[in-house]
Amino acid sequence: MRENAINEFVNLRMHMFSFLQTGEKLVTFSERSVAINKNQFIILKSGNFVITEKIDIEENYYCKLIFFSNKMVDFFLSKYSNWIKKSINLEYQPPYYCLESDDYIANFVSSLTAIRGLSGVNEIRLLEIKFEELLVYLIGKCGQEFIDFFYSLVSSSININLRHVVETNLYNNLDLDEMAFLANMSLSTFKRQFKKEYKTNPGRWIKERKLNYAKLLMEREKKHAKEIFADFGYSNLSNFNSAFKNHFGFLPSEIDVQ
Structure with missing residues (x-):
């Protein structure tokens, strides 16, 4: 890519x-956000998330992806069942790893390029072998932690709690559409469930919570409005000042004399 992609909805099947x-990646799940740089890689479980991808200083973004199904996970776990076992009491696993x-991963990714362009059957078979090779390496490197995560890929999905989604992502500058997406709800269902849970509409509640926290930062940490307005989703200082005064009855610049 040669342009930034900000807060894109992804339904990973x-x-x-x-x-x-090259570039930067930020993945936001229902319970947390994870930033990835070019010295890292990530495994994502199928499901809904919001992703931001940014170009680097050379105005470029490049990422190699390998998609794999539950069937492939089951096949691998069955093939190596005598070698790998999941923990007896498997705790909740996040939807990513x-x-x-390292040098192995760098060489592995480079080898994928050489496979492209081969005849269809040969390419598919080589990719299957490379996929298995990668998993064997990661199990050897990460041990039981990775084994448990890999088992979790085929476990039933958890019921996502609306309150958890809202309060975890409150300061991530997600809009209501994005929060509803992470909660696996339509926007109308999300608003209805939100009002049932919080006894008010989501726009007002989120705005007030953010302004209260901004005021706390200015009082306790001596932050200036011009330093933090963008962090709370405002496009300019004037809009932040107006919202602040409407909520509290005075401007941010007056906090020192309150």
């Missing part, structure tokens, strides 16, 4: 390895 080569790249 297969699991995915993402090997970032992030690792630092």
